[in-house]
Amino acid sequence: MATPDSPRRQRRAKAMPLPDCVALVLQGGGALGSFQAGVIEGLAASEIEIDWVAGISIGAINAAIVAGNPPERRVSQLRSFWDRLTSALPSFPIFPNDHVREFLHEWSAGMVMAGGVPGFFSPRLLHPSFATPGSIAALSYYDSTPLKKTLDDLIDWDLVNDGPMRLSVGAVDVESGNFRYFDTTTDRIDARHIMASGALPPGLPPVEIDGRWWWDGGLVSNTPLSHVLDNQREPLLAFQVDLFPANAEQPRTIMDVVTRQQEIRYSSRTRQISDQVIKLRREREAINKVLAKLPPELSQDPDVAALAAMADEHPVSLVQLIHRPTEWEGGSRGFEFSARTMHEHWMAGVIAIEQTMLGAELIAHNIADGTTAAFDLCALNGVKHSNPCKSRPVESANVP
Numbered sequence: 001m002a003t004p005d006s007p008r009r010q011r012r013a014k015a016m017p018l019p020d021c022v023a024l025v026l027q028g029g030g031a032l033g034s035f036q037a038g039v040i041e042g043l044a045a046s047e048i049e050i051d052w053v054a055g056i057s058i059g060a061i062n063a064a065i066v067a068g069n070p071p072e073r074r075v076s077q078l079r080s081f082w083d084r085l086t087s088a089l090p091s092f093p094i095f096p097n098d099h100v101r102e103f104l105h106e107w108s109a110g111m112v113m114a115g116g117v118p119g120f121f122s123p124r125l126l127h128p129s130f131a132t133p134g135s136i137a138a139l140s141y142y143d144s145t146p147l148k149k150t151l152d153d154l155i156d157w158d159l160v161n162d163g164p165m166r167l168s169v170g171a172v173d174v175e176s177g178n179f180r181y182f183d184t185t186t187d188r189i190d191a192r193h194i195m196a197s198g199a200l201p202p203g204l205p206p207v208e209i210d211g212r213w214w215w216d217g218g219l220v221s222n223t224p225l226s227h228v229l230d231n232q233r234e235p236l237l238a239f240q241v242d243l244f245p246a247n248a249e250q251p252r253t254i255m256d257v258v259t260r261q262q263e264i265r266y267s268s269r270t271r272q273i274s275d276q277v278i279k280l281r282r283e284r285e286a287i288n289k290v291l292a293k294l295p296p297e298l299s300q301d302p303d304v305a306a307l308a309a310m311a312d313e314h315p316v317s318l319v320q321l322i323h324r325p326t327e328w329e330g331g332s333r334g335f336e337f338s339a340r341t342m343h344e345h346w347m348a349g350v351i352a353i354e355q356t357m358l359g360a361e362l363i364a365h366n367i368a369d370g371t372t373a374a375f376d377l378c379a380l381n382g383v384k385h386s387n388p389c390k391s392r393p394v395e396s397a398n399v400p
Contacts (some may be wrong), residue, residue, distance in 0.1 A: 013048040015360035019317070019367050020234035021051045024066070025225050028057025028198070028218040029243030030334035031085075034342040035323040036062045036241045037078045038349020043239065044075055045350075046357055052166040054181075054224035056217040059241070060169035060197035061151070064189075067167040068155030077154045082342050084119040084150060089338035102328035105341065109332030116142055117337050119150040121204060128202075140205035144195055151191040161188055170217030170224055171196040174206050179220040181227045225318075229277060235315050237367060239356075240274075241349075242322045258331030274374055277316060281372040287311040317366045318374040321352045 011018040024043070026036050036059060043050065049071075055063030062078065069077045089108050116122035121142040124131075131138035160167055161184050168183040171193070182193040196207035196214035206213040217224075225240055244263045251257045288311050291304065298304050323345065325333060356363075359375065366373045 011049060013360075014046050015357050016364035017367055018049065019237050019315075021232070021236045022049060023052040023054065023228050023236060023238040024050050024063070025223060025228055025238055025240040026053070026055035026059025026063050027223045027240075027242045027244070028055075028059050028200075028216065029222075029323070030058055031337045031341070032243040032323055032333060032345060033058030033062055034082050034345040035243060035349040035352075037075075037082055038346040038351075039239065039241050039321055039353055040066060040078060040349075041075045041346070042350045042353025042356075044071065046353060048239075050165060052168070052228065054168040054170075054228050055197070056170045056222055056224055057198040057200065058243075059224070060194050060217075063167060063169065064151065064155055064160060064194045067163065067165045067184075068157060068160040070159070081119075081150065081154055082346070083339075085117050086337050086339040086342045087118050088115065091339040091343065099328075101326075104338075105328050105336055106332055108338040108341070109336040112335050112337055117335075118146070120144070120147050120337075122146060136205050140202055142203050142205075144199065144204045144207075147195055147198075148191045151194055155191075157190050160184060168224055168227055169193055169197040170221065170227065171199075171207075171214040172217055172219050174213040174215055179217060181224065183227075225274070229316065232314055232316070235367070235370065237317045237363070238319065240318060240320050242320065245322050245324050259325075259329075259333070262331060262334070274318065274320070277318065278372065278374060281313060281316070284311040284313045313372075315366075315370045315372045317363055317372070319356060319363065320375060321349075321356065323348065 024040070026033075029035075040062065050066065053063040053066050055061070061081070065077050065081060066074050089111060114123070121144045124137055124141060124143055126137060128138045128141060137143075166184055167189060168181045169189070170179060170181050172179050182189055182197075187193070192207050192209050196209060197217050199205060199207050199214065200216035200218065204216075206215050208214075222244075223240070223242070225238070228236075228238060244265075246263070248260055248263055251260045287307065291308055291311065294304065299308075326344075329336075363375065365371075
């Protein structure tokens, strides 16, 4: 760990000091991943240096593009990726009527189902029911081969594995059902690992890595936050970019029901982990307060030393950035790859960071004090840019 006087501890962004490690945590969510790209652009504009990026599914793809490019090329390569994916569907005019916009949104999603996504996946000529059992063609409706070329075109894999930024991506072993992270501290990552993290069945096929077959990590956990916190070794500032909100209104239509069940399924694990972080930090704080009251001669007692080791903790400032859908985004939002929607999601991500910077003083105070806190930021979506919400801490606990 860096010492208090080291240059690393003196790093600064435009509006705040930076701790020893800054992590970017990217959730899965298909076409909604362009929101994450906007967040990444906003972080670059704010001069916030990322040390560790972790992702699931589309978050793994965005993460690999960030880790596999020098800082000056990251945003442009992300732009190239998302422009390629949305090139088949035009940037429709903005209609003032939400019902019209929802119709276009669903139509666009239908076009993706019929024709696939350029540079990502394409429909199989033969329905998987008619393919030879056990063959890769029998295991999915789409072929993800185009994604490999896209990733290889946009990512320097030597930089991913040998560069300064740590990369972690999650996937699930098809046969055992075990979930694991491929991490550049222990693995040599290439396009296969990224494709495996985003191989959501039954749409996309499993990916083979060293004799094992892997599916999308979102089947078990849609956020890599737990992996980052379990492996934390120093004070941490984490930007957690979620693509599904936990809170929403009561459904009114059957499409609302589809949308709401997706939001609950994919956001619940993230919320659970965030709550556990604060709970554990507060418990460990209480343990340390009791240990501090013990007489000095007990400090060498093996049981006391073991308890002190268990209570040892590093502070975390967890900034939550959540994509909040508009009225016209329904259950198809994860695979609606039109250029218009992509640009709106991207801009929403940029605005989310602008809102974060309004609360930079509060975050900086937590970093300076060594305080663990989670910040719930009201990030407005797409065309709805007015009345920004201020940052506020939802829970905090001092840790030694």
